[in-house]
Amino acid sequence: MSLMVEDLKVVLQKKVILNGISLDIREGEFISLLGASGCGKTTLLKSIAGLLEIQQGDIRIQNASVAGIPPEKRGTVIVFQDLRLFPHMTVEQNIAFPMELQKVPKDVRKKTVKKLLEEVQLTGFENRKIKEISGGRCRELHWQGLLLQIRECCS
């Protein structure tokens, strides 16, 4: 996967949040973006994922522009800092959510969830509700669900 951002401009509620942002990430690279709180990291990620409209510039994934492609078809995933697990679902349903969307058969989903939970030593937590799990463990769960999505996209 490669990602290119060219001269990006994002305006939210008449305020220019991002302006002239360019960035080039090549296959296999692992990039950290650092910056003070409120400098626009989340805004950049949301723009790349297609959750925000961009005012100007271009975003290219695998060298193809993603302009006009909705978030669900971009294959980009965000782990939000405010932990957006689905509180009305169980642990299992949370992790299996992307698989459910891709119409993965139920038994395969169950098996995969079991394996992923084993990896973070959370076996037996399948039917717990999210609010019964501690914060640190929530983050682990979150990663599992998202990792799965990334795996699906790369395969």
Next chain:
Amino acid sequence: MKNKRKSIFISITQFVLLAAILVPAVTLLLWIFTERWTWPDLAPQVFSKRAIFEIAGRKKELLQILWSSILISTVVAVLSAVIGIMTARAILLYRFPGKQVVYFFTILPFMVPATVFAMGIQITFIKMGLNNRITGVIIAHLICSLPYAIRLIMDGTAAVGSRLEEQARVLGASPFKAFYKTSLPMLMPVILSAVSMSYIVSFSQYFLTLMIGGGNVKTFTILMVPYLQSGNRNIACIYSTLFLGVTLLVFGVFEWAAGRFMKHGGGEFYTSE
């Protein structure tokens, strides 16, 4: 000591509230069978089943009107919720010109007196050919119920926000699927309130139904109100009891339907941080 006093206060409040509901309800039931009940006796002197027989004789007509009333009000309630959800989302989650005006329009029906509104809308509906028709009655009821529905659902939508939908989108859900799978179950409790509120606004509407329905559209309230006004207590009490019972029943069905949607407890607007 303080705790005990507090619990006494709570039980007294509970008792008063319960009595405020039960005493009228029991009186209502008693009056169905009461032939004579004069002051200062605490209990009726003469009972009879006259009113029950009278109503039973018109059972078929009554059931039909009751059924069509429930249908009209349920359609109004469901439409209110659907339009309410769409309006709340438009106002809270999207940006478009004239948003403030739309927001103001949502509370406008609160400000206009019902009778004034009924006169105005009747003339409009006659011009549009909607008078004396069920469609017209449903639209008129909708105008009355929508402010409640929109306001209730707006509060819920503001609390739920678009956080979970964004997460669902990046995990591969279409816009509708994201809403249906995340925000909708979370919103279910407020949607249930909006549906119930809209139902009761529609079900108890008298003047407006009379004006727009023009006697063609008969609802249970249209049937009931003349008896309440004429002072025929027995019949009026039977109608009132039916009104209460049917409303409770319908609310029960709404609650059941909503419960199926939020098996793992919706309405927890904020996730654990």
